[in-house]
Amino acid sequence: MKLLSFSRSIYLCLCIFILVLGIFLFNASQNKSTATEIEIFHLLNRTTLGITQSDIEQVKSQGARKYIKAQLNPESTPESDELLEKLAKIDHSVVDPAILYQKYRQTKSLSNLEKKQRREKLRQLTQAAVQAHLLRAIASRHQLQEVMVNFWLNHFNVFIDKNLGTKLWMDDYEQTIRQYALTNFRDLLGATAHHPAMLFYLDNWQSSDPNSPGARGKFKGLNENYARELMELHTLGVNGGYNQADVVNLARILTGWGVDLKGQNSEHGFKFYPNRHDYQAKVFLGNSIPASGLEEGEIALDLLAFHPSTAKHLSYKLAQYFVADEPPPSLVKNLAKTFLASQGDIKTVLKTLLASPEFNAKEHYGKQFKTPYEYVVALIRTSQITKPNLSVAIRMIKRLGMPIYGSKTPDGYSHSQNSWLSPEAMLQRVSLATMIAQGVLSRPRQPVEARQLKKTLEPYFSAHSRQIIETSRANLRSALILGSPEMMYR
Incomplete structure (x- = not known):
């Protein structure tokens, strides 16, 4: 019976893949919608993580200008009680990450059982952070803010599994990104520069003047990693006009920028260690930086932010x-x-x-290929799955090659089509679209209704897409809609 069910699923997936391929080959992105409908679809495609019927109605009633204004000012629209209740149920740790760091940093003296318990606790903490992130992406009323959180998390990328510090501070790091996502770039830059997750990820928490009193053990040398990425990725860009001397001098400026590992009421865990700082004068980007301790770093961030x-x-x-x-x-x-x-x-x-x-x-319009993250979140939002199985959704995104917080390199995930579009990726997406249409993400399991999807999306579909969907078997229509070009592109 299981083999028959599996074979049937494969058959359905192949049928849908062939039909979707036909849509892609034929589709010229032409449709019969009015200009206003197409403009709304385009606006929502780029300013949300997935179009919903309520989004469309909101833009139609408010107008695009008022909708954008409200989205740019998320504090004017409270989140739903339902979302807040769901977030409260996720097992966030209320313990200071620094206290957890002290608890879990030593492993040599632990028994095998204690090591297993430690791994499970860390897994639960990271899983809670990922689930909270995904839940906000799906259900937040502040969709443009979440779009920008996605942008900034890649711009200021931190790999969650780099070390213990990145695991423990990742949730707080995202909250910090969200807080500053629509504010001022200098404030956002400063918040990331001071954050333990970034300092742990790019090793600046250990960076010290080799000749300073505090330079010993793991803190005995200068580390250029953060200084280099701060200029190359976070601010100036690879051809932004800096040289290796600027990298070294910025690293010297940032010596002593570290983490409060004892949890002594420091903001988000940042601590400046004066006994590890390089107090010699420096020249950075052609500017003389007088020896002033912590203030040197703030001056450097000013120069970078407004360059x-x-x-x-x-x-x-x-x-x-x-x-x-x-x-x-x-x-x-x-x-x-x-x-x-x-x-x-x-x-x-x-x-x-x-x-x-x-x-x-x-x-x-409709020319940007969605990343795996954008695609799965959009499928959930457009399908109006109100109680999604977050664990399954997380695995789906990972299966498509884009685990949340999972980019190992500092440049984060690419957003370009060349990075994600391939025959294998298309087949995987169609497979996931089929599974979601069959209800695997719903709790309890419930197939997605094609009628509801058509109400939301049909006005924006090409004539050929509509024809393929309408002439297909009824049990394939939801999967065809979710696997269509109009859903894979934004």
């Missing part, structure tokens, strides 16, 4: 994220100008982007 190269680098990445893999140079230039004029105000930059002719050009 023209940073404005250009961030503007390119934002335009790539919201508009096209190869963003229009005119848009990048305009965003960089706005960034500098507003002193890095993220809301102002996003307003400029979302109102730009380039963002609203029809040539960009």
Whole structure:
């Protein structure tokens, strides 16, 4: 019986894959929807993590301008009680990560049973962080904020399994990113620079002046990792006008920037260790930095945050994220100008982007291939699965090659089509679309209704997509819709 059920699932998946392939080969992204409908679909595709019927109705009733304004000011719209209750049920630790670090850092003296218990506790903590992240992405009313959280988590990437510190502070790191996601870039940059998760990930928590009184043991040398990525990835960009001397001097500036491992009421766990700092004068990006301890780092962050190269680098990445893999140079230039004029105000930059002719050009509609994360979250949101099995959803995203918090390299996950589109990836996506249509993510298990999906999406589908769906067997329609080009692209 199990073999028969498995064979039937494979058969359905292959049938749907063949039909979806036909849609992809034929589809010219043309449809009969009104201009307003298409504009709404495009706006929601780029400013949410998955279109829902309520999103569409909200834009229609408010208008695009008011909708964007509300999304840029999430504090004006409270989250639903249902979401807050679900988040409260997730097993977040109320214990200071520093206390847990002291508890779990030593393993040599532990018995095998104690080691097993330690691994299980850490697994539970990381699983809770991932589930909370995914739950917000699915159910938050602040969708543009969650879109930007996704952007900034990749921009300021931290790999959760780098070490014990990244595991314990990851949830707090995401909360910090969310807090500053729509504020000012300098504030966001400073928050990440001070955060234990970043300091642990790029090893700055150990970086010390080799000649300082505190340079001993694991803290005995200068580490350039964070200084290099801070310029190359977080601010100036690879061609941003810095050299190796700037890397070394920035690393010297940031010596002593570490983690409060004793939990002594420091903000988010940051602590400056003056006995490990390099107190010699430095030159950074052509600027003399007087010896002033912690303040040296703040001066360096100011120089980086407001640098023209940073404005250009961030503007390119934002335009790539919201508009096209190869963003229009005119848009990048305009965003960089706005960034500098507003002193890095993220809301102002996003307003400029979302109102730009380039963002609203029809040539960009439905042309960005969703990442695995975006695709799975969109399937859940559009299917209106109110009680998703988060553990299964997490495994689905991982199966597609994009585990949450799982990018090992500092550059984070790519957002370009070339990184994710392949025949194998397409087959996997269709397989997952079929499974979701059959109800594997619902608690209790309940198939997704094609009628509800059609109500939300049909006005935006091409004529050929509609024809394929309507002429297919009724039990295949939900999977066809979820595996369609209109769902895989944004």
